[in-house]
Amino acid sequence: MVFDDILELLRNFRDRRDWLRYHTPKNLALSIAIEASELLELFQWTTNADEERKVLDKKKKEIEEEIADIAIYLLYFCDVAGLDLEKAIREKIAKNENRFPLES
């Protein structure tokens, strides 16, 4: 499915270092939040949309690294929790379609 190749790379990286023992659900959930905070930090002290846009332009590489960190920990979380991220996303999109119907 969508994340299969990336998950294989991540499992290989983790297992060659014997890091699975650190990948408890709580540790991974914390890591997701920490990395999301690192992304937010890049926008610290901006006060308007123009400044936020400048951060996007000037700190693109750092932003890419933080979004990758978030996604990596999310995939590791799903892996140890036995969750199918693609299925969860598709189900949530469908739920949101019903929750927020288009006004005609």
Ligand SMILES: [Mg+2]
């Ligand atoms: Mg980071």
